[in-house]
Amino acid sequence: MKIALHSIKVAELIAGFEDKAEEGVRGYGGRLNIRPPYQREFIYGEKQRNEVINTVRKNFPLNTMYWVKLGDDSFELMDGQQRTISICQYVQNDFSIEIDGTPKNFGNLTENKRQEILNYELSVYMCEGTEDEKLDWFKIINIAGKPLTDQELRNAIFTGPWLANAKRWFSKTGAPAVQEGRDKLVNGSPIRQEVLETALDWISGGKIENYMSAHQHDKDAQELWQYWQSVFDWVKRVFPKQDSARAKLMKGMPWGSFYNKHKDGKFNAADLENRIIELIDDDEVDSKKGIYEYLLTGNTRTLSLRVFDEKMKQKVYAKQKGNCPICTKHYDLHEMEADHIVPWSAGGKTTEENCQLLCKLDNRTKSGK
Incomplete structure (x- = not known):
């Protein structure tokens, strides 16, 4: 990829600036595509946007921008969209910034202050290369700052x-x-x-x-x-x-995902609503967000049902004298698992009276695990 550094004045950048939302954003006499398909939407907040203008206004250096040169003497903005749009919108009087305690848009400035902004020189690397080189470079220069999301990177690949x-x-x-x-x-x-x-x-x-x-x-x-x-x-x-x-x-x-799997299922909205109310009020259900998946799938794991705590397990273990009530063999506590005598689906609660300790084999055979 060929990369050359150029100085572009703000006056040149904002020439012919147009923001047509979905149809695109252009500047530099219509030759610069400021928002190509792989670019983000405008995400600067007011503070970040205003700092760009203050940097230009005070003639401080602004971070280098990157443009890609196309074959027809036009360009795509590879990096610097947020700064570019901030500058163009300010010169178009789209917003004001506070200067010496007074909000001022571009038109409120004195003529010499406006000229200072228009004559400000932006550092722009103009790059030429293949599509693959362009996308690789785009990823590299976006490592710094706010990282691209996975989908933003996919957008860079599948433009069209x-x-x-x-x-x-x-x-x-x-x-x-x-x-x-x-x-x-x-x-x-x-x-x-x-x-x-x-x-x-x-x-x-x-x-x-x-x-x-x-x-x-x-x-x-x-x-x-x-x-x-x-x-x-x-x-x-x-x-x-x-x-x-x-x-x-x-x-x-x-x-x-629920729609893909269950769109052809026969669900009665009124019955589901009654069941939702019951589940929201059920103290045994720890994960209320799992209610909807449970009603579609029947998988009780989505509800994170209450479990027997260690203190309760120890008391039941002592009552059973360490014996599994199914196989009648003796086990250490860590070799056993707590089980609801009356299952939750049948109205059973997570109480000492409804708890039994089974050996792992019998518990998992009983529950079909």
Whole structure:
């Protein structure tokens, strides 16, 4: 890869600046693609953004930026999107910063102060090379600072019309993917690509790279978007009560995986709701978040049911005189396991009266382990 250092004035950078959201962000007379598909969305906070402007305003050195030169005398911004957009937005009077105790946007500055900003020289490495070299260099220069997420790196590899359309649905602030209450059920940030990653993980069964490779050149991501909607339509039908209290239990569950396995199951929403209420009130259930998976799968392990503590085990061991009630043989305490006489599924509680100690073989044979 060929790399050459250039000085670019802010006036040159902001020439023709346009931010068309999903359609892209451009500057440098339209020749610089500020947000190519592998780039993050804008994630600087107000403090970081303002410090960029103060650095320029005071003529302090700003970190070097990296552009990739394309064959048609245009460029892609490889590293420095946050700084670039901060500068361009300020010169466009999109925000103000506090100067000597007074908030001022670019238009409020004196003419000579505006010229100082416009004449500020940015250090830009312009790089030329193959696609593979570009992506390798992109990974290297992003090791410092805020690390890229796995999905941001995947986006760098599988660029194309499919990704551009997928980001429209899943990767913007307030993206459609997290609207209509779905934000209460899904973890992650759209602009850090975490919601897109979740959707891809669900639809691909964990084989995200395979899915992105197969669809890289599709004209749109309608399949993924329609799948996402189907998942949450199903969740709403099966578990219609999703108020703030329930959302705390439902948020972050692998709803797509549940949908893939159980979408054809026959579930009665009213019966499930009654059972949810019972389980929330059941002191034996330690993991309330596991209730939804349990109702779909029947696996009691998701509930983290209460277990007999050591003090209770010792008391029952003494009562049994160390003998297993099934095989009648004597064992040391560490060779035995606590078991519910009346199982939880039949209303049994984790009490001394409902506890028996069985040898490991009999306990695991009894429970089918």
